[in-house]
Amino acid sequence: MAGSDHLLAIRDIHTYYGDSYVLHGLSLELSQGRIVVILGRNGMGKTTLIRSIAGLTPPRRGDILFEGHSLIGKPPYEIAQSGMAIVPQGRRIFQSLTVRENLMLPTSALAGRRKSGNPDRKRWDLASILAEFPQLAERMDNTGNALSGGEQQMLAIGRALMANPSLILMDEPSEGLAPKLVQKIEEIMRNLRNHGHAILLVEQNLALALSVADSIYVISSGRFVFHGTAEELSRNAEILDSHVGVAAAH
Ligand SMILES: Nc1ncnc2c1ncn2[C@@H]1O[C@H](COP(=O)(O)OP(=O)(O)OP(=O)(O)O)[C@@H](O)[C@H]1O
Numbered sequence: 449m450a451g452s453d454h455l456l457a458i459r460d461i462h463t464y465y466g467d468s469y470v471l472h473g474l475s476l477e478l479s480q481g482r483i484v485v486i487l488g489r490n491g492m493g494k495t496t497l498i499r500s501i502a503g504l505t506p507p508r509r510g511d512i513l514f515e516g517h518s519l520i521g522k523p524p525y526e527i528a529q530s531g532m533a534i535v536p537q538g539r540r541i542f543q544s545l546t547v548r549e550n551l552m553l554p555t556s557a558l559a560g561r562r563k564s565g566n567p568d569r570k571r572w573d574l575a576s577i578l579a580e581f582p583q584l585a586e587r588m589d590n591t592g593n594a595l596s597g598g599e600q601q602m603l604a605i606g607r608a609l610m611a612n613p614s615l616i617l618m619d620e621p622s623e624g625l626a627p628k629l630v631q632k633i634e635e636i637m638r639n640l641r642n643h644g645h646a647i648l649l650v651e652q653n654l655a656l657a658l659s660v661a662d663s664i665y666v667i668s669s670g671r672f673v674f675h676g677t678a679e680e681l682s683r684n685a686e687i688l689d690s691h692v693g694v695a696a697a698h
Pocket residue numbers: 465468470488489490491492493494495496497537652
């Protein structure tokens with residue numbers, strides 16, 4: 449991996465929507481088989497960071513290295529094919545399609561393409577995804593709109609796995625889920641890490657971040673104001689009060 453053991457390395461990226469300057473020089477590193485959490489309140493730039501990595505809103509300055517290769521200038525489909533998948537905010541599954549159709553349709557063309565990366569990482573197909581999420585297996589012929597919020601989230605994650613990504617970008621998977629389902633999401637993320645996947649998770653939910661993160665960055669108005677372990681963050685009252693807030697404490 450070109451002299452670096454980081455799966456993903458972001459170097460001082462600056463991202464805009466037109467004249468609106470949103471990400472003010474972010475840098476981060478993520479290694480194979482790790483979970484990095486970006487924690488921040490509404491509108492701080494979490495989704496914009498994911499959009500920057502995925503090539504949807506490319507940064508105007510800075511570099512993003514994936515497996516040692518720069519993603520700058522590459523179109524989103526090429527970035528996806530290089531081995532990353534997004535679980536988007538609000539889940540975005542096809543409501544009128546069945547669970548089976550949701551899993552088979554959108555990303556199946558990418559499945560199995562990925563040959564390089566961590567050799568120990570689990571390779572997924574429909575059968576192994578259903579074994580991981582038995583609840584989905586029971587609902588294969590139900591349409592998306594008949595699923596609970598938690599099942600929709602599992603489907604969104606299952607769909608991402610169909611592309612066999614080495615890196616999974618997750619945008620607020622706990623949003624709108626009851627605490628018990630948030631625990632289920634935690635469990636799923638730990639299992640994915642055990643299977644050798646790397647996860648970049650953006651969240652507002654402090655408890656979820658603390659429970660799964662190998663490393664946490666706190667984002668505020670497009671800048672990282674903290675980087676450390678869950679234990680270090682939980683001892684930093686100033687950052688928690690100023691930049692994480694009560695909304696994250698449920
Ligand atoms: N398409 C867009 N055009 C212009 N400004 C945008 C666009 N999308 C987001 N923004 C602005 O960029 C900033 C960061 O937004 P972003 O969606 O990245 O925040 P977020 O941390 O994901 O918030 P949330 O937790 O609510 O999802 C906000 O000020 C937002 O209004």
